[in-house]
Amino acid sequence: MAAQARPPRKALVTGAARGIGLAIARQLAQDGMQVLATDVDAQALAMAVSDLAQQGFAVAGEPLDVCSRAEVRALLHTLGPLDVVVNNAGIASRLLAFGDIAASELRRIFSVNVSGVFVVAQEAARQMKEGGRIVNIASRGYLGGAGASHYVASKAAVVGLTRAMAIELRWRGITVNAVAPGMVDTRMLDDFSAPMRRSLERREPSGSAADPQTIADAVAFLSSARAAQINGQVLLVDGGKSVGMPPL
Ligand code: NAD
Numbered sequence: 001m002a003a004q005a006r007p008p009r010k011a012l013v014t015g016a017a018r019g020i021g022l023a024i025a026r027q028l029a030q031d032g033m034q035v036l037a038t039d040v041d042a043q044a045l046a047m048a049v050s051d052l053a054q055q056g057f058a059v060a061g062e063p064l065d066v067c068s069r070a071e072v073r074a075l076l077h078t079l080g081p082l083d084v085v086v087n088n089a090g091i092a093s094r095l096l097a098f099g100d101i102a103a104s105e106l107r108r109i110f111s112v113n114v115s116g117v118f119v120v121a122q123e124a125a126r127q128m129k130e131g132g133r134i135v136n137i138a139s140r141g142y143l144g145g146a147g148a149s150h151y152v153a154s155k156a157a158v159v160g161l162t163r164a165m166a167i168e169l170r171w172r173g174i175t176v177n178a179v180a181p182g183m184v185d186t187r188m189l190d191d192f193s194a195p196m197r198r199s200l201e202r203r204e205p206s207g208s209a210a211d212p213q214t215i216a217d218a219v220a221f222l223s224s225a226r227a228a229q230i231n232g233q234v235l236l237v238d239g240g241k242s243v244g245m246p247p248l
Helices: 019-030 042-054 069-079 103-127 149-172 187-191 194-202 212-223
Strands: 010-013 034-039 060-063 084-087 133-137 175-181 234-237
Touching (some): 019 084, 019 212, 069 103, 084 103, 103 133, 103 149, 175 212
Parallel strands (some): 010 034, 175 234
């Protein structure tokens, strides 16, 4: 009797209309998954999905604001169990001193970067089966840094959440890991002035912001069946900047 072909693994990527999320959606589709790209920006998402189709990738698109539990719940209900969830949607802000961050700005960052990850992961995990993979996009920033303490705190929360979820979900055969990028060449860097961006890029080991594909490659590995023994980890994809600066 001929062996039955396995159905493709189903993946959902948040914040996939551009930047790192778009690269992840493309890579997971290339790896043979059935990918649903989601984003709060419906227009940008439609353009991204159409571009992907022209490149030969049949990626579906669905608008989704990760801050709305009702939207998340409704979408996941229609999708049924997922094999892979990538919590990529995130926001930053211009550089602000700790003392100048308003309560409203702190709430804005946390609602997307922390609550958004929490809610999507929680609702998806309810239906996920054995072999499921959750990958959360943190940031090297979680280690600390000046000028964005609210962003730093939000990404440290993503790391804490990743580790806590990994412990609770491992009994169900689900892994939860985080990828923490260094500086990546996306629209998120538009928050910096050109001189500030150049100065930040000079401090990267490679001397420039990384290609989003480098993050997509790490996410693709952690999303694969091969990564079953990796759980509760934070993979820093930053050219090694987090290990230390070179000697003077
Ligand atoms: P980006 O701004 O290019 O893309 C972010 C995407 O998220 C956008 O398409 C945006 O519409 C979407 N989004 C924003 N709010 C949303 C919401 N409420 N619901 C759904 N989607 C929403 O940024 P990027 O650089 O591709 O960032 C992706 C992730 O990588 C973020 O979590 C970010 O914090 C993280 N990151 C980026 C860098 C970098 O240097 N670019 C470094 C470290 C970590």
